[in-house]
Structures are given as structure tokens and as C-alpha cells.
Amino acid sequence: MISPHLALFDLPPAFDDGMIIGRGTLNGQPVAIAAQEGQFMGGTFAEVSGAKLVGLLRAAATAAGTAQAVSTVFLLLDTGGVRLQEANAGEMAVSETVRAVLEARSAGVPVIALIGGRAGAFGGGGIVTACCSHVIISEQGRISISGPEVIETNKGAEEFDSRDRALVWRVTGGRSRALLGGADSYVKGDVASFRQAAAITRNTLPDFSLATLDAEQKRLEDRLNAYGDCVIRPRYGRAPVLMLPRAYLNSVTTLSSLCLPRRDTPMAPAELLAALFPEGHNVTPGAENTLLGTATVKNETVAVLGITDATPLSPEIAITLAGSVLDIIRAGQKTPIILLIDTASQRMTRRDEMLGLNEYLGHLAKVITLAGARGHRTVALLYGTAAAGAFIATALATQTLIALDGAHPSVMDLPSIARVTKLPLDVLTEKAASTPIFAPGVAPLAATGAVAEVWTAADGPLAPRLATVLATPATKDTRDALGAERGGRKQAHDIASRVEAAFLEATAGEGTI
């Protein structure tokens, strides 16, 4: 199964698109395994490679309790994140993988990430890792969202000198992750050590439940309270940390919004709230450009959360929103949850990555997914920008994503894609006209199945449309089918279904790992 998109960029494909999946036994117990090839296209999430992984995870969930059941799924991730040549399909692959990981965990099948390759687990790979039941890492392994080079490009070498490799590993490396709690097992790094840790840990893993996520919320809040005020000083001198007030941070981290030019001016939050909830609401601005409150739709109370002003998603915002969602779940009313989204990408600072931004974003995605699984209708209304990891952790984690006027979802803007793919911008723009697979914007992402509906003000008032969506029960994750139907992602659904079917037919594997 080779990628149908690489030829567009004059790039050779790989027979397996950089992802090998299969079944095996570990110490006599059947397991499912997915292994990513970090050397092919940087070990990326893309349409084919992602669908193989998603199919495997869905199969593991479906097979639970049957003769084909596996005891564990092992993800041997080695990735720089989303493959930019098929950015939209890759972004969806990450989001669907997150969903499928949590589905498997809900079905009682633990998913264990093994991170020890040269590429590490960056970008969406960092978020997927954070969603697993358990993370095993070696000293050479790395987990992060924005890579050091990306942060350096955006913020300068004073923020993060990507050539200082000892520094890179101090921030993202296995030892730091294990010490801070971003990884659960720390191994020497050879195959035997990974195998041993995998065999030992799989029996004692947390299930995917409210209790587990409550504990996670507390763990991540405690970490922010303990270390959140540490600002990593520019690299002069040897002292690694310097205490600075949090306000300072907020003043220096607005650059990622510059990278994502808006196409239209989004509606002001107050205006949007009035249009959505004519029956009334008590939604008020919270800290750091968040929104929180309730509103009434057809006499029913709905919970409303939001991010405004294209604010980059920080650990603080993620943990605040996640805490609110957990409160709503704990209240037990199955209240629908509406997310109003105008964020940038994840915030790009060395401090945030050091603190484990991938865990905060992963946690937010997990609680939103848990809410959906526990009977809350979850709907995201994208009225501004959302990019990269922030998009995955917020809007793409809900059951239904609706794009409004002013919405500009993206994985990466075209100039940046041009830089990475070394293609002239005009060539890239021309290619974008022929395929929705990589270009930013509502239409391409709708074509790939990410966006369920696009609402423009010209088509009439928003409130009745929202009421209709809330009244429609959510199905399981069918975004790949939608992408196939709309022609933006022709293969993902088919591949995932075939993998699932093949897995469920297969007799217990005879191979061992």
C-alpha cells in the first residue's frame, strides 16, 4: 500500500508507506504491533500509514473478548509528526489514531508506546504517545510537539538552540521525560530491554476512565504548580532556570499567530455567543483568553468552553479547559459540550516543551473524547484559526466539527510547507488547486472529512442549526468515510476497513516479537 500523494511532489513511495502492522506473541500472549520507519519521510503520519495504524487499533478494540483478541497493542513510534506533503490527511490520521487508541483502551486493551528511535515522537506523535496507557522510552528517545528546529525557526536560537544537542535531550529526551512523568518506563534502549519492559508493564495499566483522567488532571496541575513558573533562561551562563513571573511568558509568546495569517476576521466572541444562543447564556471570559459558562438551547442547558483571540494553546489553557470538561462529566448530567475555537497552534517555547506540552494537549484530547464516550454530545464550532497540535487537541477531539465564517483551520501555512518541501510557493499553490490533501483552509479540511458542516451567516441564523446538530446523536468516528465520500481522502477509510477485517479474520498469530 503506497502513498498516492508523493508522486505529486516527485517523491518516491515506500511499499509499506513507512508503517508495518501485524500480530505476534510476546511471552506466549497474542499482541498487536505497529512499527513506524523513522527514516522514510521522517517517519510521518499520512493517509496510508495512518489508516493502517487506525485500522489495527480499531480491530484491537473490536476483537476484545473474541477469539481474535490481543492482550496489548504496541506502538513503536518513530516520527517527526504529520507528513506535510499530505498534511490534512496526516492531521486526520493523528486525530483518528488518538480516537482509536482511546477506543482500544475503553475496550480494555492497553496501548503501550515504545519510543527509542532516532526520529523520536514529535508533532502529532507526541500527542498520540501521551494518549497511550503506558510509555516506554530509552535514553535516546525523545518526545515533544514542536521540534527544536521549529522553535528555533520561529523564536530564534536564544529560545532554543537546536544544534545544542545536550540541551535538546535535556528538554525532550528520555531521561527528562521519565523524571518528569511524561514516560513511565525508562530502558537501556536495546531491543531486549524494550521487550522486557513491554512484557512486565502491560498487566498493570490504567483503564480509560474518569478516575484515571481525574488523577491525570491532578498530576499535570501539580506539575504546573511546582515547575510552571520556571522560565528557561537564554543560554548565557550555566544556570538552567530562572524564576520569572508568569505574566512575562504571556507577553513573549504571540509569534505563532503571526505565522498563521487569518483569511477573514473572525466574529467577536460576544457577537458569536449572541448569535448561537438567543435563548440566553452566561458565558464569560476566563483566564488567558478562555471562555466558560452555560447556555440554553431549546430549553436544555449546554456547557460552553472556548479559546479566543487566536491564542496559542499553552499547558495552562489546556489544563484549564480539561479541568472544566472533567467537572462537567463528574456532574453526571450528560450535558452537551460546545467548544468555541479560535486558537493558533500549540505555543512554541522551550519551557512548554520541557513541561511536557504533549501531555497537556493529549490530556485535553482525552477528556473531550471521554465526555463523548460517556454520553455528552461534543461539538466544536471553529470560528477562527486552529493549527497543528492545537487543532488536534481541541476541535478535532470533538464528535462534530463545524466551521463558521472566519474559520481557518490548518496544519501548517503554505509558506512554511514550501520551506520544508523546498518547493516554490507558486508551484505549491498550483498543486493545492489540484488536491485538498495538504492545503490549509476550510474547504480542503472539509473534503478530508475533518469538518462535518460549514455554516455561513448568509445561509440564515446559527441557533436552529446548532439545535439540529445537538439533537442528532453522534456516531463513532466516521470521518474517514466522510473523507472518502467527499473525495478528499479516497483511501483512508478503505484501508482501515480492510486492515480491520483482515485482523479479525486472522487466526492467532504464530510469530513472536
Place this chain on the structure above:
Amino acid sequence: MGMWTKQATERTRRLNAAAPLTDGKIVAKDNVTALLERIICSEDRVCLEGDNQKQADFLASCLTEVDPGLIHDLHIVQSGLVLSEHLDLFRLGIARKLDFSYSGPQSAAIARALDQGKIELGAIHTYIELFARYYIDLTPNVALIAAVCADREGNLYTGPNTEDTPTIVEATAYKSGIVVAQVNKIVDRVPRVDIPADQIDFIVEAPRPFYVEPLFTRDPGAVTDTQVFMAMMALKGIYAEYRPKRLNHGIGFSTAAIELLLPTYGEELGLRGDVATHWALNPHPTLIPAIESGWVQQIHCFGSEVGMDAYMSARPDVYFTGKDGTLRSNRLLCQNAGLYACDMFIGSTLQIDLAGNSSTVTPDRIAGFGGAPNMGSDAHGRRHTSDAWLKAGREAAGAEGPLVRGRKLVVQMVETFGDGMKPAFVEELDSIALARKLNMPLAPVMIFGDDVTHIVTEEGIANLLLCRSSDDIEQAIRGVAGYTPVGMARDHAKVAALRARGIIRRPEDLGIDPLQANRNLLAARSIRDLVTWSDGLYAPPSKFRNW
């Protein structure tokens, strides 16, 4: 009359002029430029210590700040021209004439400066050759050197990176010259005296420790399967055949691969103890696994290597160390050892022509020679024998007997295509075009073909010792030149005949299994593995870490 003491008189005059700026031998860092203006005169020969590793970088930057109206047309005589300040001297008109050995990172800038007529080039030397001329006709008037620390008398500790310092100081101090040392620290007592105080005139505590380039660190993680394959061929086709005990390795990845295969493939071939026991070699981190596996008896070093100090101090049976416990390196003596006391040199190059001449010069880069031509040449003054040396000599002569002298094995190991698919085999060396352009009477050649005994590529080994004509040599070279234009133009029948004569040997002739040619055969596959092999003693520089 003083007719025989002009140099001493001049030295005294300069020292007196400098006296108001100093406190005994100690000079404050802010006074250094003024000091240099008083002890250096236009047209002096100046050695600004800098080789391929350590640099008197603070003194270099002070020298660029002297008034070019006062001091100009200096004749720079130093082994390494590697800092941008070195080039600035010529750009500013402070210096005009240059004799050197190695340029490394400044190779493109030197080529430009030569082209623009900013530099009047004396010659490009090998290290040992330039050092020799320090004592004949290029004796420095002033030497500006670097040391780790000094005591108040001026005794210097040059430490693991002693390198060129004793040679430069000896030539300058004993010929009425003036020696200024930058030190990282002035201390009450130096750990050991590498240079005695009576050879030193001034010391200055530099604002930063002198710069050292980690030039010999090769990350095992970057060794390719092809390099493993070539290293297997070299071990089986050359090491196992000639059994050279005393040798030098170049600094490329292919020789790093050999070092990393000694404890695995070398062990499989049963070579331990019989081969590669004594070395003239910089402290290559990639040799650590072989040392730890008991292959190596002793190593003398040209210089040191960043991160290796603690390891070497803990292995004094292998390395030369002082009473203080740290390494003592000496470039002159080690080069001499490489020339006279080694049976084999093996290293890589950028270009090889049809006669086996090799060069690292490209049209816009003059990297210089460093030590490779000494390592990679047969010493005609050698009189002691060894089995490896005699075997090579007999193969070359096609005869044995009391008057058949031996040959040093000089092995060139090259991948047929270099960076950017640039062929390593060429009809004519780029250095010939360069010599034409710059009117040089002799093209810069790293190793002349008549010194080369073997060429190893991924296609096989060419044994030039067994060639009996220039046509044999040409076809032997074409026969291992792969799919470069030179290789494609081979005469297939002649190459087949050379293979039948054993002059060309393919991997299959040597019984090498290509499936074994895999990175898994390396004794260490990452810098981290090297640290583990060293028992945690090797402390690699940050840029090589992945943990």
C-alpha cells in the same frame, strides 16, 4: 663590535620597549595589542600558534587590532590557518606572506585571498616539513602560543593539547626571538612543566579558554553499510594479508568503521594481538572499543581530542601521560613516528587520478596537507624491517633478497562517489587546474601515486604493488572506480586479467558475505555506545550527544 649579536641586541631593544606595559612577564589582557606593537616589527616572521586543534585565538584577535600603519607585511609561518582572524591579518595588510600546512575551515577563504593577490604564498607544507623549516630558513622572530596555565615565573602547562608548542618555542626562543603565551589561567604551581619559564617572555591570562576543535570525533551512528563493507574488505584483504602491527589511520568515516570492526569482524578473523597493536594516532573515540577489547598496546598522539582526557588519563598503559596523569601529545614527534615507525597508513581522500595521485584540493578550496603526506609516504631512510614492510617491498619488486628493501603500506580508502555525487576518480586532479591558475610550479598533491600501495573502494581492492606498468596501474584504478566516468571507461578484458592476477580483488574473491555488511557489525553504533565502552570516562562534546 656587536656584529655577531644583532639579533640579541634587537631582542633586548624590543623587550625594553615593552617593559612599561608589563608586570614582570605578566601582561594584562587589555595591554596585549600595545605589547604586540612594541615587540613585533614589519616584515617579521610570526608564528601565531594554530594547528588543526588548539588555537591561540585571543592573541590572534589582538594581532588583528594592531595599527597596520605601524606593523605590516608580516610573514606568517604557522601550521594551521583556521580562524577567520588569520585571514583578517592579510585582508588588513598586517601580513603579506604565508607559509603554512593546513587550513580546514578557511580553505575557501584562502583560495579567494590567493586569487585576489592578498596573500603571497610561500609554500604549502606538511607539518613535519614546516617544523623542519622553522630551524633552517623560516625561524620565527615572534611566536604567539597557547597553553592551559602558567605559573608566575612563566613555566607552562600545555596539557593534553601540547601539540606544536615545544617545537615552535624551541625554534623561537633559542634564536633570539620573543615568545608570548596566552594561558587559560595563571596559577601558583603548574601540574607539570611542559615548557620551562626561561623560554617564555610574556604570559597573558586570556578572557576565554583557548578554542579546541573536536576534529577526530566520528559518530558511529553516521557510519553507513557501505563503509562497513569497505572496512571488511580492508580488514580481510589488507590487515589479514600483511598483518601490520604499527600504523596510522586517517580521520574519515571509512577508517572509523575499521576501528569499530576490530573487536567484531577483526576478532572473527583472528587478528587480535597480531595486527594494529601500536599506533601513531590522535585520540579517536572510535578506537575505544578496540582498546577496551585488548587490541591496542600503545598509542602516541599528535594532539588531543575534546572529551577524551579523562579516558586517556585512566589508560596510561596505552597513552603517553605525564607525572600529573594527563596526556602528553607532540605533533612533531608523532609525525616523525608516523613517517619512520609505522608499517601502514590508511586514509581517505577526495580525488584520485589514473596514476594514483590523490588530492583534497578543489578549484575553490585549498585545504592544505596537514600530516597525511608524511603518514602516506614511504620513508626512504628507513632501515629497520618488519614482516609487513618486507612483504610489501617484495611484492613491489617481484623479488626477494638482501637488497630488496621494504615498502610502507599506503592505502587509500575512497567511496567512488563523494558528497553530491562527485566522483572520487578523475582523469585529471583539480589541483592541476589550480596550480595553473595560481602559477604554482608544483601542483598540491596529497599523496603521490608512487607511494600508494592499495586503493580500497566498495567495488574491491586494487593492489598497485603488483602492477608492472603504468597501464596496469591505470586499469587497476579504473577497475575499482565503480560507476564513475573513469570506472565506466575501463577495458573489461584488462580488468578481468588483473583480477586473475590478484591485482584486483572483489568482495566475493575475498569471501565476504554482503549480508554481514551491516551497521550491526559495528562494536559501537552510537556515541552513547562509546561512552558505555569507556566506562563513562569519555565525555563527548554536546554536538555529538543524543541523550
Place this chain on the structure above:
Amino acid sequence: MEKFTISTRAQRPLPGTTKQAILGVVASGNLELLFERIGGDAVEIDVLTASTGYRAVWEAVIHDFVERTSPGGVRITIHDNGARPDTVMLRLMQGTKMLEMPS
């Protein structure tokens, strides 16, 4: 990118019983190869390469490879990302060895 097929014949069928082998990776300067037995003494090599304009070199490499190993009855599919000829030759020899091994 450039795509072409080179068909030739080997002196004899490749010994061994392994039916299929895959090796290498489509990384920069590297390639992946799929070896499959098709029977007889034909050799079919499908090349998809990121570097255009090197067909003559591919033909020379494959000619020498067939001469050196006689891989009769084998189809090889190659995805190349700018591997140097020596790397191509090494991988071809390695894949042949893998097929020659008892399955």
C-alpha cells in the same frame, strides 16, 4: 522522478527456495528493494528513482549485478531515493543472498 524497467536474462536460475525478500528503506541516499521469484532465467527490474537522468548508470550496475550473481527467475522492484550506485549494488547483492538462503 523517473520510471523504467530493465529486462534481461541470467545464465542460470538463482538457487535457494526463499520466495520473497524485502530490504532497504526509502531514505535519502538509500533505496528499498522487493525481490520475488517468477521462475525461469529472466530477470525483471522495475526502477522508480527520484534522480532523473541516470538510466545508463542503472543499466551498467544491473548488467554487472546479473553477471556477478546470475539471479535468474527473479523480479526486483526498486524505490530509490538517490542512492549511489555502490549502495544499489550492495543492496542487490544482499537481496540475492536473502533469496538464496533456505526458507
